[in-house]
Amino acid sequence: MDPAFIxxxxxxIQNVFTTxxxxxxxxxxxxxxxxxxxxxxVSGIIGMSGDVVGSVxxxxxxxxxxxxxxxxxxxxxxxxxxxFADAIGELTNMISGxxxxxxxxxxxxxxxxxxxVVGQNHTVQRxxxxxxxxxxxxxxxxxxxxxxxxxDRSAAPTAATAAGAAAPQ
Amino acid sequence: MKIMLIDDSKTMRNxxxxxLAQLGHTTIEEACDGQDAxxxxxxxxxxxxxxxxxxxxxxxxxxxxxxxxxNKTTPLIMVTTESxxxxxxxxxxxxxxxxxxxxxxxxxxxxxxxxxxxxxxxxA
Numbered sequence: 001m002d003p004a005f006i007x008x009x010x011x012x013i014q015n016v017f018t019t020x021x022x023x024x025x026x027x028x029x030x031x032x033x034x035x036x037x038x039x040x041x042v043s044g045i046i047g048m049s050g051d052v053v054g055s056v057x058x059x060x061x062x063x064x065x066x067x068x069x070x071x072x073x074x075x076x077x078x079x080x081x082x083x084f085a086d087a088i089g090e091l092t093n094m095i096s097g098x099x100x101x102x103x104x105x106x107x108x109x110x111x112x113x114x115x116x117v118v119g120q121n122h123t124v125q126r127x128x129x130x131x132x133x134x135x136x137x138x139x140x141x142x143x144x145x146x147x148x149x150x151x152d153r154s155a156a157p158t159a160a161t162a163a164g165a166a167a168p169q
Numbered sequence: 170m171k172i173m174l175i176d177d178s179k180t181m182r183n184x185x186x187x188x189l190a191q192l193g194h195t196t197i198e199e200a201c202d203g204q205d206a207x208x209x210x211x212x213x214x215x216x217x218x219x220x221x222x223x224x225x226x227x228x229x230x231x232x233x234x235x236x237x238x239x240n241k242t243t244p245l246i247m248v249t250t251e252s253x254x255x256x257x258x259x260x261x262x263x264x265x266x267x268x269x270x271x272x273x274x275x276x277x278x279x280x281x282x283x284x285x286x287x288x289x290x291x292x293a
Binding site for chain 2: 015016019020072073074083086087089090093094096097098100101106111113
């Protein structure tokens with residue numbers, strides 16, 4: 001993955017959390033993730049299509065997600081309340097949408113409506129050829145991670161040009 | 170003033186509703202997407218509309234285009250994560266009067282609402 005895709009997500013989560021919740025975010029060292037299961041039990045998921053394809057997952061422990069939702073909405077609620085999923089989806093939407101606006105090179109990217117999954121050891125399937133980068137984030141509400149598995153399709157060589165480049169002279 | 174909030178996120182509608190309440194606006198109708206909004210505008214007759222862009226069924230831009238075919242005057246403010254310049258221009262060409270990029274502070278949303286209404290009042 002192009003490292004230039006990491007910075008927008010770091011800037012975006014800091015912007016969204018400080019603007020909407022006055023909550024500072026400390027960013028840890030990004031790492032590549034091989035295992036398919038999400039890091040924690042609550043996932044806010046956004047798909048990207050167009051010049052950039054793949055998925056972005058905000059993964060939270062339930063306790064962190066509940067504290068963040070209370071701060072974001074002004075209402076305490078359990079994870080089985082439908083409004084809990086709505087709030088996690090909106091946070092994921094804002095972070096992904098804000099980040100895509102910061103992608104370099106005027107990329108045409110469409111983001112999906114968010115999905116939210118709650119449950120232990122669930123898996124978000126991603127294309128095998130797209131590595132997943134995990135960005136650890138720490139807040140006063142607890143830790144969470146952003147899992148980014150996206151690829152720049154506009155920069156990838158087409159099959160024809162790739163074949164041409166490899167053809168014997 | 171009658172205000173319509175169009176957003177698929179109830180959380181976002183609640184946040185906007187609370188900002189509007191602070192401004193003294195309490196006559197509010199909500200819609201969860203463009204289709205839902207089109208089915209309600211006739212009966213509600215909003216005097217201001219806040220509309221999200223990315224929504225299922227009918228997105229905000231499609232709603233604005235459809236709404237503007239029959240209503241040229243009711244002010245529309247797009248409230249969205251879509252921040253690229255080309256997107257903002259596309260929305261304004263479709264008939265949006267003002268634009269708020271998420272995330273926003275309550276002050277920014279209030280400011281955009283007030284400037285939209287005062288600009289239209291001066292033009293009237």
